[in-house]
Amino acid sequence: MRVDLFDFDLPPELIATRPVRPRDAARLLTCLAEDGEGFGHRHVGDLPGLLRPGDLLVFNDTRVIAARLAALRPRGGAVAQVEVTLLRPAPEPSGNDGCWEGLARPAKRLRPGDRLQVQGPEPLAAEVLEVAPGGLVRLVFNRTGADLDRAIAADGTMPLPPYIAGRRPADVQDREDYQTVYARAEGAVAAPTAGLHFTD
Numbered sequence: 001m002r003v004d005l006f007d008f009d010l011p012p013e014l015i016a017t018r019p020v021r022p023r024d025a026a027r028l029l030t031c032l033a034e035d036g037e038g039f040g041h042r043h044v045g046d047l048p049g050l051l052r053p054g055d056l057l058v059f060n061d062t063r064v065i066a067a068r069l070a071a072l073r074p075r076g077g078a079v080a081q082v083e084v085t086l087l088r089p090a091p092e093p094s095g096n097d098g099c100w101e102g103l104a105r106p107a108k109r110l111r112p113g114d115r116l117q118v119q120g121p122e123p124l125a126a127e128v129l130e131v132a133p134g135g136l137v138r139l140v141f142n143r144t145g146a147d148l149d150r151a152i153a154a155d156g157t158m159p160l161p162p163y164i165a166g167r168r169p170a171d172v173q174d175r176e177d178y179q180t181v182y183a184r185a186e187g188a189v190a191a192p193t194a195g196l197h198f199t200d
Contacts, residue, residue: 017167019177019196026197044197060192063183065149066156067102068170071116071126073109080109082116084126085159086152087189090138098144099129107135120155124148149186159189 020026024045031039032050042050051057067086072079084102091097104110110128116139118124126139141148157170158178178191181200 012167015163015167017164018173022199023181023197024199028197045199059180059182059198060188060195061180061182061184062188062192063186064158064179064188064191065186066153066158066175067189068157068159069102069124069152069155070119070157072119073114073116075114082106082109084116084137084139085189086156087136092140096140096144098141098148100139100141102137102139103135104131104137105135107131107137110137118151118155120151122151122154124151124155158191161191161193 022045024043024047026044028042028044028046029039030042030050065086069084069086071082071084073082083105085105086100086102088101089097090099090101092099110131112128112130114128116126116128118126123142125142128137129140130138132138141151143151158174159165160170160174160178178196180192180195181198182195
């Protein structure tokens with residue numbers, strides 16, 4: 001498959017950097033060919049009237065964590081800025097739950113043994129255990145369990161989609177905007193974007 005066939009021009013003014021309010025005012029593309037309607041444009045708030053007995057909706061109730069961490073990597077007399085987006089806990093065989101896998105940018109500034117000082121209100125630090133191709137890193141933090149979770153929540157920012165992150169920095173409002181109203185179990189490192197349009 002040639003992925004270049006999917007390239008298209010998207011004017012910057014058509015890229016929303018904030019979600020629509022209210023959430024269910026977001027546009028909804030419909031395809032109801034069996035009713036003779038074909039393709040149409042509605043709003044998410046119209047969805048209840050489009051559903052029929054037997055239809056199934058599946059909701060991802062995972063809560064997004066503030067998984068993007070800004071850090072400094074001192075080495076010798078030089079200090080480099082590094083960003084790590086946490087992907088998943090990666091406990092060691094010893095059971096240390098302070099280990100995580102993540103994506104580092106720029107990963108070329110890291111090597112095993114480096115210490116990272118996370119920027120934020122919590123004194124969070126990590127050691128780089130492994131650097132793999134593609135920017136994948138494995139870190140061990142200086143905290144574990146609920147203490148680590150609190151520090152990540154305090155120091156981290158929401159991992160915005162790249163098409164938004166390239167246009168503006170993350171801010172406090174993103175913690176609400178990029179969370180579904182039915183989010184429960186913490187652990188997602190990216191917003192389940194289709195669910196962001198539902199209201200209570």
